[in-house]
Amino acid sequence: MKNEYKTKTRLAIVEFLRENADTRFTARDVLNAVNKLGNNLDRSTVYRNLERLCMEGRLVKYRETDINATCYQYSEEHGSCHDHMHAQCSECGRIFHLDNSVLDDAAKRIKAEYGLEINYGKTVIIGVCDECKELDGEKAD
Amino acid sequence: MKNEYKTKTRLAIVEFLRENADTRFTARDVLNAVNKLGNNLDRSTVYRNLERLCMEGRLVKYRETDINATCYQYSEEHGSCHDHMHAQCSECGRIFHLDNSVLDDAAKRIKAEYGLEINYGKTVIIGVCDECKELDGEKAD
DNA sequence: TTGCGTGCAAAGGTTTTGCATGGCA
């Protein structure tokens, strides 16, 4: 990794990430939000910075099937996101950082039965979180 | 669903799917493969047909984080792919249809500890399969 | 004949890249 400079632009982006921790957002979201504060940030700069943060493991990058764009999520509390598994609520997009031990047994079986060694950092379990399930219940009534 | 016509083009696409069952592919893959056989298939036609097949549940559609495109996967043998979990080799793209029991314990813990109910049909475990691991080993030498 | 499917062309997005300039250390 190259030496990192602390630029005004970069700080503005990280500022946005902090304010939007544990939420999904797109490159466009970052661009709009930062520029709304009077900056003149360029798309390419956003992509380059987000890419770098992903490399460093400070940001999770994933694809959303619904919208035609890459989504990101930031977390300060969980160290590098490359070494643990994630779960995502398919309704609200929220991401959970899982303890790998949850999958240890399953990993052994998958290895034994299918010959596949799990990459924890890349795997995302999909489901519905409690809050969204409540909301769905209300809607259904 | 509208009435379906059996056109030469549509048959050519399904032919490709059959030959590439249990593998990931993009719209571009379909286009190239079919046209390599001397056809004059158009992008838009590919997208429209893949979309229809997804609607019918014959095709799974998902996003790949690495490449910047939508991926699809076709399976004839496993019934609806909406009810069981999948695992995918990140190297070769091969897809494994898992027995849901593999994840039962993990599912319980995730539900208890994180409040997330797993959607088996949508979840894809990422890893590296034995064959690709061997190849990687050879490359590294 | 009727209506669905296709190719063509064009548009709308997102993401990437080359290059000269500007800024941090």
Next chain:
DNA sequence: TGCCATGCAAAACCTTTGCACGCAA
């Protein structure tokens, strides 16, 4: 002064849409 980062412009992609023509039933 040396890099690194940025803005700008342009390009490369992916995907969607409107339209007229062709083809299946």
